[in-house]
Amino acid sequence: MHTRHAGFRLFAAAGIVCFLTVFAAPPVSAQSVPTPAPSWQSGQSTWNGSGYETLPSPPSINELPDEWNDNFGLSDAQLQQPVVDLPLTDPGGASGAPPIEPIPEPSMPIGAAIADGATLDEPPLREEIVRWYQVPWRWMTKGWENHAEFGLDGSSGNAETLAIQTGLEMKRKTDLYTLALDIDYRQASAQSQTTEDNARLNLDYDRMLGDSNWTMFGKFGIEYDEFKSFDLRLNLNGGLGYYxxxxxxxxxxxxxxxxxxxEIGSxxxxxxPEAVFGLEADHKLSARQKLKAKIDYFPTFEDFSDFRLVTDVAWESLIDSSENLSLRLSVTDRYDSTPQGALANDFYYSALLLYKF
Structure with missing residues (x-):
């Protein structure tokens, strides 16, 4: 028993001596291989036997010239122009094919060509085909100023009234002529009884005489009114005008x-026979507003006191350019000195919504 304890004590003492020998031994000499330096110190320090010494910073290598910093490494030498001013010919020209045109002189940059207005006309992707039934509509819309108009007002209660006005105006103006078409229709009722029902159509044509301000004109008009002594009134006029x-x-x-x-039906x-004197004017007050006025005086040749007088004044204002909608306030007066039992004067005023196309 004592022998087993003595052997254990001897084994423990030997283990302590080995531990002290390995972990408490003095540092190795300078001839010993030092422990490798950490990776972050590689090339930056050295072992002197007792510690690490930092090496001096290495000298700069391959100092870049100032030209590199100034020009980002680009040389000051001008780039040579490629040799493209030699005329090229078609190698198959001997076979009868026309030679290729020489390459244009490259001295003019493309920017100068664009500044001079040079453009490249591209051929259309496909040919436009117009059907026979599309021709009238294309002619009526290309180069024209057109609009349709509509107005509505009414009341109910002690008095039931309803008034409707619709119309269409088309105008084509060129350096040679001016063609205008105007159609209006009005209908009104009170207490379910029709009190107004009339329509009119006017066609005006002006043809310029050369480069002067003189023009030859023609007028054609049709008027219908249920409450007049005629069924239809026609008028045909022509003459000279001056712009x-x-x-x-x-x-x-x-x-x-x-x-x-x-007057048909009268x-x-x-x-x-009658004469005609007219004055017509229109003026754009701004990009959104316009004024129009027109006066036509029709006296008979036998007696100038027997006449008709038609006056139209209108103001238009653009409401929505994206939808081509405008508002028109208009006043119309039609006077007939020989009404044949009806009132001589018809006065109309309206507020209309215009759609331009």
């Missing part, structure tokens, strides 16, 4: 001529 101003913003023209009128339905 005092004619441009995209302002037009003022006076007209003088002659013609005849006929007690006297014969053609009546």
């Amino acid at each position: 005092w101003i004619r441009n995209d913003n302002t037009n003022i023209v006076t007209r003088i001529g002659a013609g005849a009128s006929k 007690p006297d339905d014969s053609w009546t």
Whole structure:
């Protein structure tokens, strides 16, 4: 028993001596291989036997010249122009094919060509085909200023009234002529009884005479009114006109001529010779507003006190450019000195919504 304890004590003492020998031994000499330095110190320090010494910073290598920093490494030498000014010929020209045109002189940069207005006309991707039934509509819309108009008002209660006005205006203006078409229709009722039902159509044509401001004009009109003594009134007139101003913003023209009128369905339905004096003007107040006025005076040749006078004044204002919607406030007066039992004067005023196309 004592021998087993003595052997255990001897084994423990030997283990302690080995531990002290391995872990408490003095540092190895300078001739011993030092422990490798950490990776972050590689190349930056050295072992001196008792510690690490930091090495001095290495000298700069391959100092870049100032030209590199100034020009980012690009040389000051000018780039040589490629040799492209030699005319090229078609190698198959001997076989009869025309030679290739020489390459243009490259001295002019593309920027100068663009500044001079050079453009590249690209051929269309496909040919446009117009059907026969599309021709009238294309002619009626290309180069025209057109709009449809509509107005509605009414009341109910003690008095039931309803008034409707619709219309269409089409105008084509070129350097050679001006063609205008105007159609209006009005209908009104009170207490379920029709109190107004009339329509009119006017077709005006002006043809410029050369480069002068003089013009030849023609007028054709049809008027219908249920409450007049005639069923239809026709008038045909022509003559000379003079444009005092004619441009995209302002037009003022006076007209003088002659013609005849006929009242179909009236007690006297014969053609009546008459003269015509007219004044028409329109002016764009701004990009969104426009004024229009028109006066036509039709006296008979036999008696100038027997006449018709038609006056139209309108103001238009653009409401929505994206939808081509405008508001028109208009006043119309039609006077007939021989109403044949009806009132001589018809006065209309309206607020209309216009759709331009």
